[in-house]
Amino acid sequence: MSFFDLQGTLKPLTALKQFGKKPHTLKDIPWKKREASDRYRGLHFNDLDECIGCGNCSTICQNAAIDMIHLEGIEGKKGDSGLRPRVDNGRCCWCALCVEVCPTGSLSLTKDYIYVTEDPDAFLWTPGVDNPDGAERKSFVSDKDHSLNDFNRIPMPELEGKERVKSFAEVVLGYNEQQAREEASRCISCGICTEVCPDHMHIPEYINAIASGNDKDAVKIIYDNNPLPEMCGKVCTRRCEDVCAIATRGDSVAIRWLKRYATETAATADLTHEIVNPEIKEANGKTVGIIGAGPSGLTAAYYLALRGYDVTIYEASAKAGGATMYGIPKYRLPIESLDKQIGYIQSIGVKINFNTKVGKDISFKEIYDKYDTVFMGVGFPDAWPLGVDGDDAKGSMQAFRYLYMINAGDKVDIGDKVVVVGGGNVAIDAARVSRRFGAEVTILYRRRVADMPADWEEIEGAEDEGVHIIPQGIPTKIHKDDKGHVTGIEYLKAKMVADDKGGRPRPVAIEGSETILEATAVMAAIGQMGDYSFLPKEFEDKIKIERGRFVVNEKQQTGDPKVFAGGDAVNRTADAISAIADGFRACKAIDEYLSK
Amino acid sequence: MREKATTIYLGPQHPGITGNMMVRLKVIGDTIVSAQTEVGYLHRAFEKLQERRNWLQGFTLMCRFCVPESDPMENVYARSVEAIDGREVPERGKYIRVMVLELARIATQLMWYAGQNGSLGLYTMGQWSIGDRDYILDLFEELTGGRVYHMYQWPGGVRRDLPEGFTDKVLRTLDYLEKRLKDYDDLMFANSIFQKRTQGVGIVPKENIIEHGVVGPVLRGAGIRSDIRIDEPYEVYDKLDFEIPTQEGSDIWARALVRRAEVHQSIRIIRQVIDQMPSGEYFNKFPNPLKWIVPAGDAYVRVESGRGEVGFYAVSDGTIHPRRMHLRGAAYVHAITLLESILPGQNIADVSAIMNSLGTCAPEIER
Incomplete structure (x- = not known):
């Protein structure tokens, strides 16, 4: 190569053809703000009404950039901690994991990436409050397909409906170890359930123990404030599950079944004693x-x-x-x-x-x-009687009493056609027990099936076992034969009328809609009451x-x-x-x- | 009279240094007598931090190991966790990953174009290539939601599927880049200044290559055909047709030619990826990240980054946190032991050019 290389000198000069061309990236900037992409991870936005303050965003944030704070006008209630996330933009790394794990999907990132202010505290950004119009600029969102939450519950193995009615064998079979671990690992440990549990059980803690394979720890934690946990694990009304954060977009974590799993690992009283090791x-x-x-x-x-x-x-x-x-x-x-x-x-x-x-x-x-x-x-x-004409007939009974006698090993003559009146768990229990004695069972309820206070799983279980449910039926009379035996129950069909005071809709009987159901036994499951006859008068006055x-x-x-x-x-x-x-x-x- | 050696501190803040590190040079006149690298200005304890995070959280730190080229780092993290956890990646996820890795390679080489020329005072090239790199960053923004920190590849696949019309945009950008590379050749490779400043400069002696554990374009610039994509194919590289360019000179010029050829190969790979990409799932969902337990075990995985092999060692003791995470990048040996050994005898003015040519990335040295 000579000292003067003609080609090597002239070729670079072809760059001059770019002379006068607009720069690549500047184009309209700074006069026009560049529009970010549809997936851009910019400033946070939070739909304050959808958010339940579970704090999962704060938990996953590895930079401790998210605090859960009280906001004026947002009060805690069942299933809502009343807290909302506040992001420290000085710590945030825009990874958007907070969005990916948000169970409600309320948190998102927006296309906004420029925020200029003289206020040094402006680093603290309350999504949804500081950008109320952020909903229109949402870009990085977590819909159900992308969410990292596991919205599907591990199904509980159960006996088949036809199999069940043949005996009193336990219907629910319980999770095995692997199922329990998988189900437990769906929990995000937000603790919203703990607030709602009347006993404030340490739900996230024991689920965590199950998820990490420490069943004994789980049992110990459970016994911390509940000495009948296996019973709760089987039949609890589990209000905790109603407010589960995962349930906002999917199936709630099976808190009850997990407690059941943990306590069943302590198979005997002695083993329980050994594990709990009470002080x-x-x-x-x-x-x-x-x-x-x-x-x-x-x-x-x-x-x-x-x-x-x-x-x-x-x-x-x-x-x-x-x-x-x-x-x-x-x-x-x-x-x-x-x-x-x-x-x-x-x-x-x-x-x-x-x-x-x-x-x-x-x-x-x-x-x-x-x-x-x-x-x-x-x-x-004691149980409330039905309080209708013919209530005193033979075969007309209280469901609660019936269950007591069956559980005590007594025999009760119910015939082959049972009508249970009511929509609570006692009604469903009486109906399903009657099915096990081979009777044809009908549940008569004043309101709609959706209004039944009974556990939805119990209602489904009853239906699987062939219990027939007649909703919106108000019983008016029990028919009996000459010997005073129940022969049927008469009821009026009802329509639901909105309550003026904002309560739940009331059933109102439709005149002339009388229907008679044939029955050999009628069971009232409309509530129980106390018996305080053991209290002498002097105490009754004092103990109000x-x-x-x-x-x-x-x-x-x-x-x-x-x-x-x-x-x-x-x-x-x-x-x-x-x-x-x-x-x-x-x-x-x-x-x-x-x-x- | 014997001339006395003078000490010059190059860095830690210096435009010719890529990231914060220092080279202490002893010079006589403008010839280097000895060189000692000093690091420690950037240590952020990423590896240690990952031990305190769960298996998902750790992935967001990976892009910071080497800012201009974050995707290979994300890839090794994801693959190491997948290896221990026995987690499969859907085929489409693998193809998307390869596309991302190759786009990242192009972006890295465009960044290198700028650095290499900038270190020689040829600034126009840098303005062009950084401008063109932005078109790739536009693609990344559309695909991942971030321009530089993509945080896109995670254990089990990738975070989101390709947006609608994305592959067309990629193909358009590649066509544009191919045209631009001709301009680059005229401005850079045909430029006699560039040739004279790089030919015979910064030679890595072939006999020292194994000793120093040299990888990537530096290795291939010394005539050795070695590339993890071929030697130990990962993702879907075994289904793709591409070449591993090599050069003989082992100087800055040879390494530049290797990188130039690699951009062409990357374009070729991405076109094949778009051609072959199957439809279907792109992510095999992992459990709830807060309770995700990765079974006890360890894995060492490797990826070919634009600057050479990146190795990642992950250890799990069967909890929700990693027990140990360790990254070994190309810069670790290139920019410390190798640099110190080849600088004596070189001119001060060439130090920055040599460092750029070796693929120095200071944050990758300090994890």
Whole structure:
């Protein structure tokens, strides 16, 4: 190569042909803002109404750029923490993982990428508040197809409908280990469920333990504030699942089934004792008398015994468990399961006097005088009658009573055509039990199926087993034959009328729509009530009763400071988990009361 | 009289240094007597940080290992996790990944065009190639939502499918680039200044190549045909037809020719990818990232980046966090031991050009 290379000098000069051309990238800038792409990851936007404040965005953010804060005008409610994300744009790396894991899909990134302000705090950006018009500029969004949340629940293995009605074998078969791990790993640990659980169980924690393969830890965590967890794992009303963040766009995490899985790994009372390894404080010499071995009584007893109290329970029936023993059919909650849990409670020193009805075998006064405090978990042992003409016919009965007798091993003559009136879990239970005795079963309910207070899985289960449901039917009369036996039930069809006060629609009977259903037995499942006849007058005045329930303060304490109460006889929700919560609260209050 | 050596500090802030690092030069006149590299200005502990993040969160850090070329880093992370977790990637996902990797290679080489010429004072080339690189960044923005930090390839596939009409845009951009490469040749390779400043400069002695663990265009510029895409094909490279260009000189000029040829090969690969790309799924969903447990095990995967082989070692102890993550990039050896060994005898004015030619990327050295 010579020193002067002609080609090497002239060729680069061809660059001059670019002279005067507009630059590649500038074009209209800075006069016109460049439009970002349809997927651009710019400033955040949050739909404040859709957001439930689960905080999953904050959890996944590896830069700790997202805080959950209170915003004026947004209050916490069931299924909504009331918090909303605030992004520190100085820390954000625009990875958009917050968007990918948002269960509601409310969070997105926008096309906006320029934000100029003199305010140094403007780094703190509350999506949706600082850019209320951001919805129109959304670009990086997480729809259901792209979300990293797992919206599909692992199906629970169950007996086939036809198989089920042949016996009282448990219908739900339970998750195996792999299914439980997979289901548990769907949980995002937001804890919105914990707020709604009456007992505030440590749901994210035990699900986390299951997901990471530590079933024993899960059992220990569960027993922290629930001594009847396997029962809850089988039959809880699981309000937690109604508010599950994943349920906003998919199936809720099967919280109940996961609890069931964990507790079933502790197969016996001894094994439960070994796993939970309870720390029982030294006896403090103080005594507590408990009336009723239902969920609330057993809970108070268990946690009081752990705290060193001498606890004695008086139970009218031959077995403990209260309504969970006698009110729930065995295909949902087998006796062995309850026995195991109660056996464990007894193993830590709780004494239970069975077949001892207070007011008959022992007086309330005696218990009151004998113990330092008294807890009443007496439940609602009586059921409302239907209250229509012919209610007194043979074969007309209360569903709750029917379930009690079946669970106690008694025989009940129901014939081959049963009509159950009501739409709650008791109605469904009575119907499904009757199916197991071979009867043709119809449920008559005042409102629509969608309005039924029963668990949707129970309703589906009943339908699978061949129970026929007649919605919008108001019973008016029970027909009987000469011998006073039920022959049928007459009802009026109803139309739903919107409630002026904003309540749920009311059923109103349609005149002239009388229909008669043939029946050999009619069961009323329209609610239960308390029986407080065991209370002497002097106590009844002191321990106030209003609208059929004991009046208690926030510590479950009645008008008599020495007497506490819980369970169905106190709270309106009338479910096992509320009763357990009552018992747990009462335990703390009794401990406080006796430690003074 | 013997001349006394003077110490010159090149960097850590210097336009000729790619990223923050320093080279301490001992010079006599303008000839280098010895060189010592000093790093530590950029250490952000990415590997350590990943141990505290879950298996998903770690992936967003990968693009920061080498800012101008983030996609190979994302690729090794994804593939290492997939290897331990036994997670398959759908075929379409693999094709999209190859497209992204090759677009990234072109973008890297365009960036190199700018750096290599800039270090020699030939700035026009840089303005052109950086401008053209922006067309590729436009494609990335449309595909991934980010221009530079793409965060697009993750374990199990890619984050989003191709947007509608995307492949047409890619093909148009490739056609445009092919035309532009001719302009580049006129301005750069035909330029006698460029030739004189690069031929015979920054020679990597062939006998030292194995000793230093040299990879990528530097290795191929020394006449050795080695490329992970051929030697240990990943994704769908075994289904694609392309060549591995080599040159003999082992100087800056030879390496420049290799890179120039690689851009052409990348264009060829992307066209095949678009041709062959199947429809269907692009992502095999992993479990809820907050509870995703990757079974205990380890994996070492390699990828051919624009600057050479990038290796990534991932270790899991069966929890939701990685136990150890380690990245070994081309720059680690090129810009430290190799650079120190070849600088003596070179001219001060050539240091930046040599560093660019070796594919120095300071953030990749310090993880």
